[in-house]
Amino acid sequence: MKPLLEIEKLRVSFEGERPVNVLSGVSFSIQKGETLALVGESGCGKSVIAHAVMRLLPSEARVKGSVRFKGTELLELDEKRMSALRGNELAIIFQNPSHALNPVYSIGRQLAEPLRVHQKQGKPDPSQKVLKALKQVGFSRPEHYMKYYPSWCSGGMNQRFLIATSTILGPELLIADEPSKGLDPDRIKEVERELRAHPGAGKTALLLISHDLGFVRRLADKIAVMYSGEIVELAEAADFFEQPLHPYSLGLLGSLPENGFVPIPGSAPALSDPPSGCRFHPRCPYGEKRCLQEHPRLKDTKGRFVRCFLCP
């Protein structure tokens, strides 16, 4: 089956006094209706992938490689056709929901906006659809919340408004950039439910970006672990949580409270100056001499991809 989104050797660098390679050759693909989670520490380039797919990177960014969505090369589309895709077939939920809603408009108006812009249908009143969408994300009195302004609402409510806004047109790919950030466990469960129950759920593929492993575990079909701008492990979620292969994945799972709360020593390397050889070697407990010199490749072992010499 042809994948819905196919990313191949995506490289992104930011120009500056010294160019910084943020992504160095990331490849993965998402099937229709599948949920892929990108996990990793802050600053390893997760959000950059999301922005690169949506083509929302600032002008200083140099993007190489290929991003194919349903066979169309997104990186070569002109801005007009890209705009038509955004919101309609590709949607993104940004970090920090309270900042992602315009403070001067009511929720109802903001929810109806994608309908008005993309469908150009003035006649069938969008408010019915808006009511339906709000109901689906768990508001039992939608007509009441439609008149609210974002500043009147809590972060969790705004997050759900955003999910409703992004999914109101039933996109085929939804990118959720840290939807659980800054929310307490109860709200996270709500967001989780909304991500499962939004209008297009089931046929919408989800690219989930998060560093909350528990959240990811409940939602994802596949997991890609990123470290310092590259994927170090790519596996089915069930396999990954049962037996992580890469030392970094082991460390991530080991640092969870339920697994003993053992942090990974050291801190993530700066992307402007990555270490030689395996990028994880300064923090790796199993490091060998070879890890210092050679850069490992992403190896295919029994349907899983791992970037480590030590894995068979």
Place this chain on the structure above:
Amino acid sequence: MQKETCVHEKEPCVYEDVELQREARVRKKACIKKEAYLEKEPGIPDVGYVQKKAPGQKEVDILKKAPGQKEVDILKKAPGQNEAYIKQRTWQEKIPVFRQPIIYLQKYGKFLGTFNRAGLFLLLFFLCMALLPSFFAPYSPAERFTPYEAPSVSHFLGTNDIGNDILSELFYGARISMMVGFASACISTLIGLTIGLLSGYFRGWVDELLMGFTDVVLILPKIPLIIILGAFLHPSVWILILVLGLLSWESLARIVRAKTLQIRESGYVKSARGMGFSPFHIMSTDIIPNIVHVVLPKFMLATASAMISEASLSFLGLGDTSMKSWGMMLSFAFSRGGFIREMWWWYMPPGLCITLCVMAIALVGFGFEPKAGDTEKQVVDI
């Protein structure tokens, strides 16, 4: 989040208090109504907010209130009707016309509080003067009486060199002075807003080109240029409006650009782009409403400064002699002997009017500006 429970079946049915009984009935009715509403759209599961009651859990009921309290308003509404507030409405809120301003008031805390009342009153007074001069003026400005007359009962401010009633002239002059001010401020605001938005939103070469142009306009000496233009072109109010408007937009453009640069990086503009809205749509619906509070005071100040420029140009004799503004009146008073004869009733009123009007406009303009303490409430960053 809102957790609503319909518990009317479990409610004990006997109350010792009559009022409590009545309340229980209303509550029951409301619950039935709400359920009817929830069932209206079949097929959509109501995601888990009608919660099952855990054994030991206490009831959560939004309808709960003190026994003496009056009924919550929302319950009286028909199920499909839209309501913004659950809380009880005051009589003002029940009247639809008052609702919008009241919502505004609740959102921003005050309505006229930020405006200087004296400024508003003065501006309104001058606007009335400009809109309905015939209503106030005792005579037509073209009517002629004995020239150089001192103030009397029939002519409150006397007459000028050709016998026109000065008070009437003053009232009719308001329209021209204010028209020049507002029209040229409109032009300059429009240009400044467009240029600022375009260069702030698109950045890159568009920004450099437009800002370079702005810098060139910024260093042009305004008044000398207008004098030269006024001398070469036929002196007319329209040309004056155009010239004043075309030469005073630069500072607004710079401010709008700075603000746009800031807002375009904000989350909601990003998510608007993520939803595939066109740049024009984003600029008009996302950015402009968020910079109105910067543009409005600037607009008022531009009006005030255009009025002053008009007065000074008219005084220099570059105004339109067929349309007598306050500045023109001053110029005539100066050149036709008003100053020499010490006819203060001729030259004082127009000068005073210009000063007061400009002051009123500036005061109202300051009212639009956010106060230092309001920064947290500012619409841009909530």
